[in-house]
Amino acid sequence: MILEALAEFLTLGELGGVIVNGLAKSALYVMIASGLTLIFGLMGVLNFAHGSLTMVGAYLGGLLMVVTVTGGTAPLARLGLFFVAIVVVFALLTVLGGAIETTIIRPLYDRPPIYQILLTFGLTLVIEELVRIVLGIYDLQPLSDWQAALATKPQFLRESVMLGPVSAGWMSLFQILLGVVTVVGIWTFLTKTRYGLYIRAGSEDAEMASALGIDVRQVFTVVFALGIGLAGAAGTLLMWDPTWGASVPLAAETLLPAFIVVIVGGLGTFRGTVVAALVVGMADAVTTWWFQNAIQFTGLPELVLFLVLVVTLIVRPQGLFGVEEVGGH
Amino acid sequence: MYHTLLNSPVSAETQMLLPTVETMVGVLYFGLFAISFDFISGYTGYLSFGHAVFYGTGAYTVILIANGKLPLLGPGTPFMLSLVVGGLVAVVLAILVGLVSFRLSGVYFAMITLGFAQVLYVFVRGWDYVATNPRDGPAVGPSHAEGFQIGVPGIDQLSLSIGVLTGDEVALLGSVLSGTEVSYYMIGLVVLACYFAMQRVIHSPFGRVLIAIRENEERAIAIGYNTYLYKLGAFAISGFFAAVAGGLFAGFKRSASPENAFYFLVTGDALLASIIGGFGTLAGSLYGHLFDETVREFLSKAGQGGGLLPYLRALLGQKTLDATLVGDTTIGGLIDLLLNGHASLYVGLVFVLFVLYVPDGLLGTLRARVGGTFAEALPERLWGESE
Numbered sequence: 001m002i003l004e005a006l007a008e009f010l011t012l013g014e015l016g017g018v019i020v021n022g023l024a025k026s027a028l029y030v031m032i033a034s035g036l037t038l039i040f041g042l043m044g045v046l047n048f049a050h051g052s053l054t055m056v057g058a059y060l061g062g063l064l065m066v067v068t069v070t071g072g073t074a075p076l077a078r079l080g081l082f083f084v085a086i087v088v089v090f091a092l093l094t095v096l097g098g099a100i101e102t103t104i105i106r107p108l109y110d111r112p113p114i115y116q117i118l119l120t121f122g123l124t125l126v127i128e129e130l131v132r133i134v135l136g137i138y139d140l141q142p143l144s145d146w147q148a149a150l151a152t153k154p155q156f157l158r159e160s161v162m163l164g165p166v167s168a169g170w171m172s173l174f175q176i177l178l179g180v181v182t183v184v185g186i187w188t189f190l191t192k193t194r195y196g197l198y199i200r201a202g203s204e205d206a207e208m209a210s211a212l213g214i215d216v217r218q219v220f221t222v223v224f225a226l227g228i229g230l231a232g233a234a235g236t237l238l239m240w241d242p243t244w245g246a247s248v249p250l251a252a253e254t255l256l257p258a259f260i261v262v263i264v265g266g267l268g269t270f271r272g273t274v275v276a277a278l279v280v281g282m283a284d285a286v287t288t289w290w291f292q293n294a295i296q297f298t299g300l301p302e303l304v305l306f307l308v309l310v311v312t313l314i315v316r317p318q319g320l321f322g323v324e325e326v327g328g329h
Numbered sequence: 330m331y332h333t334l335l336n337s338p339v340s341a342e343t344q345m346l347l348p349t350v351e352t353m354v355g356v357l358y359f360g361l362f363a364i365s366f367d368f369i370s371g372y373t374g375y376l377s378f379g380h381a382v383f384y385g386t387g388a389y390t391v392i393l394i395a396n397g398k399l400p401l402l403g404p405g406t407p408f409m410l411s412l413v414v415g416g417l418v419a420v421v422l423a424i425l426v427g428l429v430s431f432r433l434s435g436v437y438f439a440m441i442t443l444g445f446a447q448v449l450y451v452f453v454r455g456w457d458y459v460a461t462n463p464r465d466g467p468a469v470g471p472s473h474a475e476g477f478q479i480g481v482p483g484i485d486q487l488s489l490s491i492g493v494l495t496g497d498e499v500a501l502l503g504s505v506l507s508g509t510e511v512s513y514y515m516i517g518l519v520v521l522a523c524y525f526a527m528q529r530v531i532h533s534p535f536g537r538v539l540i541a542i543r544e545n546e547e548r549a550i551a552i553g554y555n556t557y558l559y560k561l562g563a564f565a566i567s568g569f570f571a572a573v574a575g576g577l578f579a580g581f582k583r584s585a586s587p588e589n590a591f592y593f594l595v596t597g598d599a600l601l602a603s604i605i606g607g608f609g610t611l612a613g614s615l616y617g618h619l620f621d622e623t624v625r626e627f628l629s630k631a632g633q634g635g636g637l638l639p640y641l642r643a644l645l646g647q648k649t650l651d652a653t654l655v656g657d658t659t660i661g662g663l664i665d666l667l668l669n670g671h672a673s674l675y676v677g678l679v680f681v682l683f684v685l686y687v688p689d690g691l692l693g694t695l696r697a698r699v700g701g702t703f704a705e706a707l708p709e710r711l712w713g714e715s716e
């Protein structure tokens with residue numbers, strides 16, 4: 001039976017479908033994790049509030065879409081509004097991130113890094129509960145997905161297209177596109193702009209960078225703000241995805257994969273994050289296929305994500321692209 | 330004492346302020362878990378973020394033994410023995426996880442322990458041997474209708490049953506203790522014994538080495554200690570007591586689920602308790618959890634027992650509650666909205682404030698103020714300097 005399944009798995013149609021799926025998942029993972037990796041790489045702060053802010057982004061994005069889209073809006077107009085929503089959410093959360101950094105994270109820099117982790121952990125509880133209260137006011141069910149937000153998705157994103165023998169969902173293609181845009185955007189920012197240079201210098205050696213006249217405090221604020229903004233943008237993207245959707249548990253659901261991707265990739269290397277997202281996304285897609293077609297065990301894909309994490313840390317404790325020295329941070 | 334207060338003129342206020350006995354039982358066993366978390370994380374500085382896995386192991390072992398699902402151990406196995414068995418299973422697990430994990434440090438250590446714990450969490454959630462519906466978790470079957478017995482092993486007269494709605498009632502010195510109160514004292518005895526055991530270890534030369542690892546691991550290695558073995562040993566001990574705590578939880582609640590035993594947020598609660606109580610002060614974790622639970626119960630329990638919400642409802646009266654503030658929001662609605670079931674908000678705020686302004690936690694700050702542990706400082710304060 002396993003062999004039959006293997007033979008079916010290796011046919012062009014199935015394999016192609018799995019690869020498209022895997023790429024789409026990788027795109028989502030890279031979007032969720034890139035903000036985390038920026039913050040982690042520069043400041044050494046494992047931002048526990050990242051998932052909650054992704055969730056806030058999903059609701060904000062959903063809110064913008066529900067307000068602006070009516071039943072008669074054309075599919076392309078909806079797509080346009082969606083991009084507007086991403087930009088607006090990104091801007092809003094960047095401001096929020098800057099505020100968080102300057103008010104409550106900044107006083108902790110001279111303490112052991114564990115306190116920054118703890119603080120963001122407390123922040124998660126507060127954010128999640130505030131969201132619950134707001135949802136309570138508007139009588140939205142906080143646990144299941146927010147259906148009104150899902151309904152703003154244009155019809156064609158629910159359909160698939162045949163690329164040769166491979167059937168690919170438009171939604172997957174759309175996500176892959178956005179993932180590529182994100183990766184290229186961040187990569188350009190990090191390597192081609194002066195500010196990116198500061199960030200890279202800061203994550204190599206913050207003390208040396210500040211000795212050379214870079215305002216490291218300010219860089220920290222900007223990076224934290226951008227990281228939070230990316231979390232929000234990722235949330236907006238997840239809002240339309242049928243397996244995620246805007247809901248309060250989204251916070252924990254995205255936080256753990258984001259951690260895995262960042263750790264597997266290696267402390268704060270953006271390249272590592274991209275590769276790790278590809279690895280994790282592919283592993284996820286492959287095991288999902290096997291779970292649906294051959295093996296009966298619930299939660300197999302989730303299990304695989306953590307196995308990837310554990311195996312990576314056993315074989316290569318500093319992550320795929322991490323530097324040995326920084327690992328003891 | 331509790332009853333006297335309840336029958337006094339300030340009964341309503343008492344009920345509002347004091348946690349119920351049911352809550353206090355939870356404080357005890359979860360406090361033990363928080364203490365065991367502090368034992369490894371507070372003293373060696375290694376954040377064991379997957380600690381819930383040991384708690385869950387203890388809870389599941391106890392229930393599986395009670396249901397006769399563990400080989401070699403029948404359903405008749407005494408509860409005290411199954412606690413120990415659960416602890417030993419956790420020790421084996423801790424050594425396996427620790428062998429790999431202690432090659433890492435800092436955030437990486439936290440992440441790999443979290444990784445292992447989540448693997449087990451997902452696994453348990455999908456494994457239909459442990460329960461007919463593994464997502465909901467196992468419950469104690471009808472073969473144990475009367476509750477588990479805690480006491481001196483081998484001497485039945487000294488054992489008393491614990492459990493929600495099932496435990497023994499005891500007449501003592503003219504007053505009757507309800508089943509839950511008996512559970513409170515019996516679980517308290519086990520927790521106390523475990524606490525003393527851990528405290529003994531911390532105050533031994535072994536414990537000193539753990540603190541040396543936290544303060545400066547390189548120097549500890551340079552002096553000649555094999556810190557890897559020390560960390561592994563501490564991890565195993567901590568796992569043992571975490572499993573005992575889980576076993577007590579399962580024994581009292583008579584059921585467990587992946588969500589309340591294995592999930593990483595369970596570790597998060599222990600973390601809250603340790604930080605609020607004082608990181609690296611063993612007993613502080615218990616007080617931290619008591620504080621945590623008190624805040625939760627005071628600010629957001631609807632209906633049964635104490636808390637601010639029922640008190641306000643009774644105090645203000647229906648007329649005031651129905652008065653509208655803005656639009657169609659009534660005062661009652663507002664109070665409901667802010668106080669009903671949103672404990673995490675206040676706990677989170679308290680936690681953030683503690684991290685920012687009280688980094689030593691409750692007990693740590695108090696100790697710094699009196700200059701030493703209470704056992705040492707109190708007699709000096711009361712009777713002046715001795716010797």
